[in-house]
Amino acid sequence: MAYPDDLLVEGEEVVIHRHPHWKMLVLPVLAFLVTIGLAVYAAALIRNLSWAGYGWIGLAVVATVIIVWLTVTPLVRWRTTHFVLTTHRVLVREGVLSRQGLDIPVSRINSVQFRHTIVERLLGCGTLVIESASDEPLEFDDVPGVEKVYAMLYNEVADSDVSD
Template sequence: MAYPDDLLADDEHVVVHTHPHWKTLVLPVLALLLVVGGGSYLAALVAPLAWNAIGWAVISAVGGLLLIWLVLVPLVRWRTTHFVLTTHRLMVREGVFTRSGTGIPMSRINSVRFRHGLIDRVLGCGTLVVESASDEPLEFDDIPHVEQVHTLLYREVDDDPRETARREET
């Protein structure tokens, strides 16, 4: 899925557009399985009782609320979080109703690092740490293929035409 072109400058192109790594969805999937399994078990227990319709309604309502809270909300949060690297800037956008975002021009990026532990290495993700000229280092967690993104970001910072022009002036 491409990032909306109307948010980019005329000469700007998307290099990487990704969502957080799929590992962030493991707990919601487990919650889905537990809620559905537990709800089915409780519905089977309530079935022989005289008030089974009320029991099924309560089980359905509680299960529905749990599914919204434990499964749907994290899924929507994952789907609406965008990590975008363009030829001019690094952007992170997140949120459904209240959107927030961070954008760092390539010329303001001083250094780029990544880190990942054993589990992250097995899964192919990690944390990208970006230090800009004026702010504290920004850490972006659960970036898929973090080493490749690190390399691409470093290459874009190094190839930034404004940075090259500034170096030539000095």
């Protein structure tokens, strides 16, 4: 899904648009599977009891609350988090009901670094560190294809320095 063009300034183009790495969804999927498994097991245990109908309704309500809390919420959070590199800036947008964003003009970036552990290398993600005119470097975790993003961002910074 492309980043909305109406949020870009004139002459600005999206170079790369990423959501956090899919590894953030492993625990929510496991929580979903465990919740369903436990709910089915509990439903089988109470099926012959006189109050089984009420028990199944209670199980369904509890399982739904747990699934929404541990699976749907992280999935929506993942889907609504954007890391966007354009020809003019780096944008980070997060949130569903309350949104927060960060824009770093490419011309203000002093240095770009990346790091990843052996597991992150195998998964193809890592941490991108951007030092700008601000006091502390900004770290963006779980960036998929971090080396490619790093190279593209470095090229944009170099192009910005040449055009200045």
